[in-house]
Amino acid sequence: MLKETFIFIFCSSLFFGTLRAETPQIISDIQIAAEDGHADAQYTLGGMYYSGDGVQQNYVDAAKWVRLAADQGFAKAQYNLGELYYKGQGTLQNYTEAAKWFRLAALQGIPDAQYNLGVSYATGKGVVQDYSEAAKWYRLAALQGDVKAQYNLGVSYATGKGVVQDYSESIKWYMSAADRGHSMAQNNLGVMYAKGNGVNQNYTEAAKWFRLAAMQGNAKAQIALGLMHEKGYGVTQNVSEALNWYRLAADQGNLVAQKKLLKMEQGNAINDSKTAQENKLAIVRF
Numbered sequence: 269m270l271k272e273t274f275i276f277i278f279c280s281s282l283f284f285g286t287l288r289a290e291t292p293q294i295i296s297d298i299q300i301a302a303e304d305g306h307a308d309a310q311y312t313l314g315g316m317y318y319s320g321d322g323v324q325q326n327y328v329d330a331a332k333w334v335r336l337a338a339d340q341g342f343a344k345a346q347y348n349l350g351e352l353y354y355k356g357q358g359t360l361q362n363y364t365e366a367a368k369w370f371r372l373a374a375l376q377g378i379p380d381a382q383y384n385l386g387v388s389y390a391t392g393k394g395v396v397q398d399y400s401e402a403a404k405w406y407r408l409a410a411l412q413g414d415v416k417a418q419y420n421l422g423v424s425y426a427t428g429k430g431v432v433q434d435y436s437e438s439i440k441w442y443m444s445a446a447d448r449g450h451s452m453a454q455n456n457l458g459v460m461y462a463k464g465n466g467v468n469q470n471y472t473e474a475a476k477w478f479r480l481a482a483m484q485g486n487a488k489a490q491i492a493l494g495l496m497h498e499k500g501y502g503v504t505q506n507v508s509e510a511l512n513w514y515r516l517a518a519d520q521g522n523l524v525a526q527k528k529l530l531k532m533e534q535g536n537a538i539n540d541s542k543t544a545q546e547n548k549l550a551i552v553r554f
Contacts, residue, residue, distance in 0.1 A: 331358030363394030399430030435466025471502030
């Protein structure tokens with residue numbers, strides 16, 4: 269019943285940083301330096317236009333200045349220009365251009381660019397789909413500590429996409445991401461322990477990781493933790509506690525949890541004043 273969830277999440281945050289231009293003179297100095305061709309000033313000015321920091325927010329002007337810096341080989345500008353193309357902000361959306369700029373930044377060692385290039389290859393956006401290339405770029409970013417890349421590399425090893433399937437390697441990368449609070453890595457680590465994939469089967473350890481993910485609002489982990497409490501796997505059997513976790517997932521619109529909750533309450537798993545109302549809500553959500 270437990271199933272690992274494999275998803276790719278595209279990094280969508282630009283890292284211009286926050287420049288608090290406190291005086292018109294500072295803004296003027298940056299503008300002059302940018303017009304004189306200084307890449308760092310062009311990049312900073314692009315960030316100001318992107319965020320509306322000291323100037324009127326304007327994505328077109330943001331893209332203009334970021335491009336000028338990127339054309340000079342400024343790595344962070346190359347990455348952010350890729351993001352602008354990917355999202356279609358200040359320019360027409362173009363996945364091929366996005367991948368081009370991600371690659372240039374990735375080759376300069378920017379971990380977010382390496383991760384995004386990996387996702388581009390995994391999804392086939394802007395490049396020919398190639399799971400081996402995806403895993404290659406995930407690894408480079410993961411080795412630099414990028415938590416998203418660590419999770420996706422764990423997924424690659426668990427599924428055998430782009431690499432030889434290796435549950436032990438999958439566990440290693442899930443653990444790296446899970447230790448830093450990545451809820452899907454925590455959930456998938458719970459699944460690995462529950463199924464005994466790459467580790468000795470250990471329901472107590474599985475429940476531990478499901479709980480960490482569930483407490484972050486991960487609906488799949490909430491359902492898994494509910495199941496552990498319902499059956500007494502790795503925790504003391506406690507139907508009330510199971511229902512509490514099922515409710516949290518159901519409240520997020522998860523149909524599996526809603527059906528599970530309805531079935532248990534119709535079977536008189538508990539009998540309290542909330543039962544009728546919860547059944548009604550669950551039925552409406554179907």
